[in-house]
Amino acid sequence: MEIWQLTATELKQKIVDGEISAREATESHLSRMNRLNGKLNAVVESCEVEALQEADAVDKKRQKGDKLGALAGVPVTVKVNVDQKGYATTNGLQLQKDLIAKTDNPVVNNLRRAEAIIIGRTNTPAFSLRWFTRNVIHGHTKNPINPLVTPGGSSGGAAAAVAAGIGTIGHGTDIAGSIRYPAYACGIHGLRPSLGRVAAHNFSGPDRFIGAQLMAVSGPLARSIEDLELGLEVMANHDYRDPWWMGMPLKGEPYTKRFAFCDSPEGIKVDPRIKQSLREALNKLEEAGWEADEVKLPPLRSAMENQLILWVAEMDKSAGQLVAKENDPDATLIYDRLRKISKYRNSDQIMFALQDRANLTRQWKKFLFDHPLLLCPVSCSLPFDDLQDIRSDEDFEQIIEHQILQIGLPFMGLPGLTVTIDRNEDRPVGVQLVASHFREDILLNAAKIIAPKFDVI
Numbered sequence: 001m002e003i004w005q006l007t008a009t010e011l012k013q014k015i016v017d018g019e020i021s022a023r024e025a026t027e028s029h030l031s032r033m034n035r036l037n038g039k040l041n042a043v044v045e046s047c048e049v050e051a052l053q054e055a056d057a058v059d060k061k062r063q064k065g066d067k068l069g070a071l072a073g074v075p076v077t078v079k080v081n082v083d084q085k086g087y088a089t090t091n092g093l094q095l096q097k098d099l100i101a102k103t104d105n106p107v108v109n110n111l112r113r114a115e116a117i118i119i120g121r122t123n124t125p126a127f128s129l130r131w132f133t134r135n136v137i138h139g140h141t142k143n144p145i146n147p148l149v150t151p152g153g154s155s156g157g158a159a160a161a162v163a164a165g166i167g168t169i170g171h172g173t174d175i176a177g178s179i180r181y182p183a184y185a186c187g188i189h190g191l192r193p194s195l196g197r198v199a200a201h202n203f204s205g206p207d208r209f210i211g212a213q214l215m216a217v218s219g220p221l222a223r224s225i226e227d228l229e230l231g232l233e234v235m236a237n238h239d240y241r242d243p244w245w246m247g248m249p250l251k252g253e254p255y256t257k258r259f260a261f262c263d264s265p266e267g268i269k270v271d272p273r274i275k276q277s278l279r280e281a282l283n284k285l286e287e288a289g290w291e292a293d294e295v296k297l298p299p300l301r302s303a304m305e306n307q308l309i310l311w312v313a314e315m316d317k318s319a320g321q322l323v324a325k326e327n328d329p330d331a332t333l334i335y336d337r338l339r340k341i342s343k344y345r346n347s348d349q350i351m352f353a354l355q356d357r358a359n360l361t362r363q364w365k366k367f368l369f370d371h372p373l374l375l376c377p378v379s380c381s382l383p384f385d386d387l388q389d390i391r392s393d394e395d396f397e398q399i400i401e402h403q404i405l406q407i408g409l410p411f412m413g414l415p416g417l418t419v420t421i422d423r424n425e426d427r428p429v430g431v432q433l434v435a436s437h438f439r440e441d442i443l444l445n446a447a448k449i450i451a452p453k454f455d456v457i
C-alpha cells in the first residue's frame with residue numbers, strides 16, 4: 001500500500017509513531033496530485049511550497065517530542081470558495097481572481113491549528129451554484145469513477161480529489177447538497193454538519209444575506225467514516241468570529257435505536273438501485289439492534305420552495321449584476337432557470353419564507369425526536385450525466401425535483417451524511433442519514449454500521 005492510499009486516521013497514527021514522516025506523507029499526495037490532476041482538474045491551485053514547509057515543521061515537533069495536533073502531517077484540500085491567506089478566493093469567478101485573502105477563514109484556521117497540511121485548493125462551479133463543476137476561470141472537473149458522470153457540485157473538486165487519493169480529507173461547503181451530493185457522485189462519504197457546528201466566514205467579502213447564513217455550512221468529505229469524524233472534530237473547534245457558532249458537545253445524550261425509513265420522498269419515483277441500497281442499509285441497522293419504521297416524512301416540498309425563494313431573492317440582490325459581468329455561460333443559464341422555477345416575486349415572500357421556516361423546523365424536530373435517525377435517499381436519481389443541467393428546461397426541472405432532499409433539509413439547518421454503499425457499476429450509489437440538530441454523533445455511529453470498505457479509485 002502506498003502512503004496516499006492510507007486514510008487520515010491511519011496516516012496520523014503512523015506519523016505520531018514515527019513510521020512515516022509528514023514530509024513523506026505530503027510528497028506522496030503531491031506526487032499523486034501531479035500524476036492525476038491533469039485529467040481530473042480537481043485541484044485548481046497547488047500549495048506545494050507551503051505544504052512542504054509545514055510538513056517539515058511537524059516533523060521537527062515530533063522529533064522534539066512535542067504534542068502533535070489532531071491532523072498533524074495529514075494532507076488535506078480546501079475549497080476555492082473559502083479564504084486561505086495568500087490565495088485568491090475565486091469561488092469559480094474571473095471577477096475574483098485577484099481577491100487575495102489576508103486572513104484565514106475560521107474553518108481553514110482550525111485545520112491549521114490541527115497541523116493538517118493543505119496541499120491544494122479545489123474547484124467549484126461559478127458562484128458555487130450547481131451540482132456540476134465547470135467554470136470559465138478554472139475549467140471543468142471530471143469524476144474519477146466515470147468522466148461521463150458529474151463529480152457533483154459545488155464541492156466537486158473536493159470530492160474528486162479525495163476519491164482519487166489527492167488528500168485524505170476534503171473541505172466542502174453545503175447550502176443545498178454541495179457536500180452530500182459530490183460525495184454521492186464520486187463514491188465517497190460526506191457530512192453536512194448542523195448550522196452552527198463549524199465556524200466559517202470569509203473576511204475577503206461582506207456577510208451573506210440571511211438565507212445563506214441560515215443554511216450554508218462547511219464540513220468534511222472523506223473515504224472513511226472515521227475520517228469524517230476526525231475532520232468534524234477538527235473543523236468544529238471554537239471560533240468566535242462566526243456569530244452562528246455554538247459550543248455544543250460532539251457526543252450527545254443517549255438515544256433510542258429507532259429510525260425512520262423512507263425510500264420515496266414526496267411520492268417521487270426513486271431509481272431501483274437506490275432502493276436496493278436503502279434496503280441493504282436498513283438490514284444492517286436492524287442486525288445491529290435498530291428498530292425501523294417506514295414513514296411519511298414531514299413537509300419537504302415547501303422547504304424546497306422556500307429555499308428557492310431565498311436563493312433567488314438573494315441572487316437578485318447581490319449576484320444578479322455579477323452574473324452578467326462574469327459572463328460564465330453555465331452560470332447565466334442556471335441563474336435564468338432558477339428564476340423561472342422559483343416562486344419569488346416580491347420581498348414580502350422573504351418574510352413569509354422565514355416565518356414558515358419556524359413551523360417546518362418544529363415539525364422536523366418533533367419527527368427526529370420520535371425517530372433519532374432517518375434513512376432516506378441522497379437523490380432520487382443515480383448520479384447525473386455530466387452537465388445534464390444545461391441540456392434543457394425539462395432536464396433542469398427534473399434535477400431540481402430529484403434533489404428535493406438536498407435542497408429541502410438545509411432549510412431547517414439539519415445535518416446529513418452521505419454514505420456510499422455500492423461502487424460496482426458505472427455510477428456509485430449511496431444513502432443519506434439525517435438526524436436532529438447537533439446530533440452528528442448519531443449519523444456517524446449509524447454510518448459506521450452500514451458503510452462498506454472500499455479501495456481508493
